[in-house]
Amino acid sequence: MCRGPCPADGQTVVFLRLGWQCPFAGWFCRQAQELASRMGLQFEELDLTGRPDLGAPVGAVHSSQVCVPGWPPLCAPRDSNALYRQLQHPWKDSPCPPKPPVAPRPAGSRSAMALLRPGDAGWSPAVHAGVATCVPPRSAVDREHAAAAKLSWFEQVETTYGPGAAILVACEEGAAGATGAAGFAEVIPASAAHIPLATLRPGDLFLTCVHALGEDGDVRPRILERLLSELGCSMKRNSRMWTVCGLRSCYPNGPAAVFEALGFTVAGNLGKCWLPEAGWDDLELLSWSPAAEGGPRLALVLAPEDNVATLPWGCRQGEPVDVAETQPLTAIHPVPRGHKIALRDIPQGGRIIKYGQTIGQATVPIGRGEWVHVHNVMSARARGCSGE
Amino acid sequence: MSREALAQEGWGTGYLRPDGRVGLRNHLLVVPTCVCSAHCALRIADLIPEAVSFYHQHGCAQLASDRDQTARALSGTGSNPNVGAVLVVGLGCENVTATELAGAIAATGKPVAQVVIQEEGGARRTVLRGAALCRGLIEAMRATRTVPVAPEMIVLGVECGGSDALSGLTANPVVGWVADEIVEAGGTVILSETTELIGAEHLLAARAIGPAIAEQLLFTVRRIEAQIKQAGLDLRGANPAPGNIAGGLTTIEEKSLGCVRKGGTSPLREVVPYAVRPTTRGLVFMDTPGHDVESVTGMVAGGAQVVLFTTGRGTPTGSPVAPVIKVATNDRVWTSMRPDLDFNAGGVASGREGVEAAGRRLLELLKKVAGGKKTRAEESGHHDFAIYRVGPTV
Numbered sequence: 119m120c121r122g123p124c125p126a127d128g129q130t131v132v133f134l135r136l137g138w139q140c141p142f143a144g145w146f147c148r149q150a151q152e153l154a155s156r157m158g159l160q161f162e163e164l165d166l167t168g169r170p171d172l173g174a175p176v177g178a179v180h181s182s183q184v185c186v187p188g189w190p191p192l193c194a195p196r197d198s199n200a201l202y203r204q205l206q207h208p209w210k211d212s213p214c215p216p217k218p219p220v221a222p223r224p225a226g227s228r229s230a231m232a233l234l235r236p237g238d239a240g241w242s243p244a245v246h247a248g249v250a251t252c253v254p255p256r257s258a259v260d261r262e263h264a265a266a267a268k269l270s271w272f273e274q275v276e277t278t279y280g281p282g283a284a285i286l287v288a289c290e291e292g293a294a295g296a297t298g299a300a301g302f303a304e305v306i307p308a309s310a311a312h313i314p315l316a317t318l319r320p321g322d323l324f325l326t327c328v329h330a331l332g333e334d335g336d337v338r339p340r341i342l343e344r345l346l347s348e349l350g351c352s353m354k355r356n357s358r359m360w361t362v363c364g365l366r367s368c369y370p371n372g373p374a375a376v377f378e379a380l381g382f383t384v385a386g387n388l389g390k391c392w393l394p395e396a397g398w399d400d401l402e403l404l405s406w407s408p409a410a411e412g413g414p415r416l417a418l419v420l421a422p423e424d425n426v427a428t429l430p431w432g433c434r435q436g437e438p439v440d441v442a443e444t445q446p447l448t449a450i451h452p453v454p455r456g457h458k459i460a461l462r463d464i465p466q467g468g469r470i471i472k473y474g475q476t477i478g479q480a481t482v483p484i485g486r487g488e489w490v491h492v493h494n495v496m497s498a499r500a501r502g503c504s505g506e
Numbered sequence: 507m508s509r510e511a512l513a514q515e516g517w518g519t520g521y522l523r524p525d526g527r528v529g530l531r532n533h534l535l536v537v538p539t540c541v542c543s544a545h546c547a548l549r550i551a552d553l554i555p556e557a558v559s560f561y562h563q564h565g566c567a568q569l570a571s572d573r574d575q576t577a578r579a580l581s582g583t584g585s586n587p588n589v590g591a592v593l594v595v596g597l598g599c600e601n602v603t604a605t606e607l608a609g610a611i612a613a614t615g616k617p618v619a620q621v622v623i624q625e626e627g628g629a630r631r632t633v634l635r636g637a638a639l640c641r642g643l644i645e646a647m648r649a650t651r652t653v654p655v656a657p658e659m660i661v662l663g664v665e666c667g668g669s670d671a672l673s674g675l676t677a678n679p680v681v682g683w684v685a686d687e688i689v690e691a692g693g694t695v696i697l698s699e700t701t702e703l704i705g706a707e708h709l710l711a712a713r714a715i716g717p718a719i720a721e722q723l724l725f726t727v728r729r730i731e732a733q734i735k736q737a738g739l740d741l742r743g744a745n746p747a748p749g750n751i752a753g754g755l756t757t758i759e760e761k762s763l764g765c766v767r768k769g770g771t772s773p774l775r776e777v778v779p780y781a782v783r784p785t786t787r788g789l790v791f792m793d794t795p796g797h798d799v800e801s802v803t804g805m806v807a808g809g810a811q812v813v814l815f816t817t818g819r820g821t822p823t824g825s826p827v828a829p830v831i832k833v834a835t836n837d838r839v840w841t842s843m844r845p846d847l848d849f850n851a852g853g854v855a856s857g858r859e860g861v862e863a864a865g866r867r868l869l870e871l872l873k874k875v876a877g878g879k880k881t882r883a884e885e886s887g888h889h890d891f892a893i894y895r896v897g898p899t900v
Binding site: 418420430454456457458470472473475476477478490491492495496497498499500 | 670671672674675701704705706709731734735740741751752753754756757758759760763764818836838855856
């Protein structure tokens, strides 16, 4: 089962949290915890950033820079405004995914972060310009470059930390059509962490949840690299560090990647540990960015003459649906993922048209915005018992 | 890279067979003639690391058309260029005899041996004798020449199973894009699943190279639809299956319109019966049921060396002789069934990537698999095999 260096019994797996911005960080943390327990390992969470109790901003705002004493000024990518809005979204307080409890603030700890705005002392136009160029227009070519850059960085880390060491760089895609992606560049030094590094033993493993743009030149891998070098002595000597992530929309890939990074073949029986307890629907609905911001649901209309649209992520009752029509469309029923919604009123016996082709007949009158499926549609083909 | 050049390079090397076809794998296949010899065949393959085998329940007590179809599927699988040598394991009194099968496969020029349980004096002796014969076949396979693979040597089977509403929007168009590349580069693509053409047959018929081909296709679809109606049954519940319906597919027409997209947009050049090798290159339709494993088995028996298999609900399907590349239609199944899947086309739905970008990635994966990279089904040893029955057991 074990492909590479395997963790030994009694080792500690540390979940290294680099941000609260990820809607699934808490869920991911629990999965990592479960994984650790299945592997017979200790588990601890090491929170390095974004703690409101430190008085630090949870997120940086547009065009802000974040300054950490002893570090060069860092800059949040341009589109973090969108993310900041998301931070206000109800997911923060919703039961899914639950956040792990925040450990009490250690006595005497202070904020290690300062927020810089243009004109403030310490603001670096050069850093800001650098970040602006690190969020290039999105295209397949850019993405290929980013992937190649990540891969080479991955290899570099493996060279540095020895065979078996692996850092998978996070790649967080933004909303479809968005020019940037949400992200943060704040880092709090290890001295401000909940769990003192001194309590860790040589050989402990680090599971890190990092959100990154996935674009070439993303600042966060470099931040992580700095963090690594700060913790470097012990890392290089004794520890392996793993950074795990996934595409936003398939974020739960994380634990599988953790497992694979640890040198195991992911077995089928671990499948259920990837699934959030609260079920997939809420998770994916929340992960779909327009929905997370309260925007309309994506609907796919495949041909102009179609009278139904497919909702890849489904929608809840009463939610607006984005069909790029002048008349706003509201879902009359909850529509499950992948199912269809009526774009127009369809009379009883009327044709249901998708792909510009007839896919069946309405068995009852179907109103605009209704869920269209086997309860109100009948096939016209291969129905021996229908008497046709 | 230009679209023309895209499919031409980087295919790695394959195994040149005496009949001129090129295999992407070099399997020693142990073929049971009938259900009675199936376990002996598996036992022999267990003893020989290089050997693969499969179980099937046919080969005896079948009416003529059914018996012929079984013989065709078995000899076709043995003749597949991914197979370097074949051991046929017979019982001795079955409809499909070892001599018939071995003869049909030996016509391709590849090394073939046979062992018959009743002639050897029992199962135990058959297994030992079969294993000894396998060692000789492995020696004979060592002489196989390797040649660079070119796209015109490729026979690609396209299949969808466990479909959901995204199959027709993401993975099938992506596979269709790859199918077009292969056809344009001179290769062959086999589209199948007659049941899943119901409601979309007119679109494919319109692309036929002539009225005769179009009529063959329409006849094939009418025949299966008439069979269903004659039986007084309703297709719904069987196809779309309950999982398809849960995934958002309402009718067979809707499913078919998504299914047909995995064949791409090339002209339809030929319609072949189940498990029959196409005589032309380009896009070919094979008359198979919508049953995934029967359909894949038919296409592999028809000479497909590699299969692109899209799935929205998830399936572990593999083939004993052909690599099956499984393409997820959505991020969710890609995550939940990751160990069984090879490629994620779910990004097409979320706008992460376009059909062409995903198609290019899939083509690169296809080339790697052609060059020897193992698919998830190969790694897991999934040797699914099932023959399309057209008659009762008698």
